Amino acid sequence: MVEIASFRIERVEILRADGTLAAPLPAWAEDPSELVRLYRAMVLTRLYDTKAVNLQRTGRLGTVASSLGQEAVAVGTAAAMRPEDVFLPSFREQGAMLWRGVRIEELLTFWGGDERGSNWSGPREDFPICVPVGTHAPHAAGVATAFKLRREPRVAVCVVGDGATSKGDVYEAWNLAGVWRLPMVTVVANNQWAISVPRSAQTAATTLAQKAIACGMPGIQVDGNDVIAVREVVSRAIERARSGEGPAIVEATTYRLSDHTTADDARRYRDDAEVSARWKEEPIARLRAFLVGRGAWDKDREEKLLAECTREVDRAVEAYLARTPPPASEMIDHVFAVLPRAMAGQRAAILRRAAERAEARAENGSGRP
């Protein structure tokens, strides 16, 4: 017998759950202001998520997926990107979307049931949220192919969950990325649970990162609750891809402290004890502990930041709630670049039905959209 292939998967941990260092800081992280930016982004994300869940509970927002506990994956990933890179999120990467310039009001508009929220003013080439699991991985390969064909030093960065690694679409995209050496980095946000199905029931593979090996690209695991490690490892993968050395997969291990969405009740399938234990590993507290230890953070600054982020979220919520509902023509006017003649009748019918609905609402006096 001859060994023709073998592999090992590395795991990177820098900041321990207690805020002490497990490994030396990367050079960029020696600058406390860099770390405070990451900290602020995670805090803002958590406040947004908390507010979004509250809005849903009080009937002012649709079903929404919180990223509680996973903020470091999204924020660290986005911080590793350049503005001209293209981001292709799953549906729990609000931390990354906010970092890249999508506004809170726009996120709320989308989750509030209005597609205009995905026509954001910020990163115009970024893809919208992808609800069908993993089907955006081929899009990332397409975006990366566009960059490669145009010889642009840009990278397509895609986030999928642990469940998505069971899907053909994801593997097919990785396989192509390997063959064509595409500038595509996939971050697998392994939050241990695909709704009620645990990671152990998703695959018999020891890591999700090792799925890269079969596609001829590097796979690495990182502590996904350590925003420093996430940014560092994803950044290395992105810069490697940018320099033409091909794709990579980063498995960021984290934990979904929230329900899957507001329509889910995680107590049906996992123990409170498990969740409580995982709270000790969450990403914000450990970075705060580290910053405090370094003398770069204190109670005053914390209070000031919380007040500032709360104001930012509250202002966005006000703007969202004040937004008038989309005109009914919105649903048909963007289906094609130019409305086909054959659909003119349907457009008229939509407007007619909308007017009838409005009339009925006026009659029963609710006045609510």
Place this chain on the structure above:
Amino acid sequence: MSALTLVEAVRTALARAMEEDPTVLVLGEDVGKDGGVFRATEGLFERFGPERVLDTPLSEALFTGLAVGLGAQGFRPVVEFQFDGFMYPALDQLVNHAGRLRARTRGRLGCPIVLRAPYGGGIRAPEHHSESPEAFFAHVPGVRTVIPSSPAKAYGLLLAAIRDPDPVVFLEPKRIYRAFREEVADDGTALPLDRAFLLREGRDLTLVAWGAMIPLCLKAAERLAEEGVSAELVDVATLKPLDTGTILDSVAKTGRCVIVHEAPPSYGPGAEIAALLASEGLFSLLAPVARVTGFDVPTPLPKLEDVFLPALADVLAACRAALVHR
């Protein structure tokens, strides 16, 4: 002008589109050196190189999604599926992404992609190689479904499909890929999408068909003419969005309609056209609307294929039955 077969017309249109627009790419399985299993992309790899003609791994869902990503970035990918029966993995990408990317981003990201495939029966092909899946695609919002019926139509409609800013499923009737030649001027002139073509004028009856059923219906019309019946023939060409005006105008004139397609009848395109006539053309009808179609069975292997596929006798019988009503 040169006399081209349908598959040659496809190749000529692809070359023309690639020549005039550097963002047009051809991708799929075996489209490179091999030139595609039906040779539709023959010579393109040599002429435009490996960055314009891309052989992908064997994965239909992937290359459809790949096209979505490329399209959002401003490329115009033309994807070749090897056979109709291998298109189903693309449905997820088509329904969940291609057909709605523009709408769900309110125009921020577009999807100018073309999915080409040889389709339909009649060439005694193996299993999964003779399907007529047009109804699946025609049901998807935001997607055009276009089927040419001749070399000139293939050339003009494919150019239009590639230049269109939205996704188009372009189904090429493989039975007539090389069945006849037609003069095609390679001058870059596209034919209009969303328009049916009146191929033959008549007074007594309207035949509505597309793809490989068009030559069959032309034959039927000629035979009927010998019997003193004047049949009009509408080539639907774009199944969705459907040019309802041309069909309704024709039936308003003739009062009788026979729809011919290979696909199974239930919920097929013929049902849509019959519903159109029932709701908007009922009072001009002199006879029940007839459909000549395949059956609600898996497309049979070659031994029984001729029973499944509509033939001249079936079309004539349906026409004669319609003509009984005076």
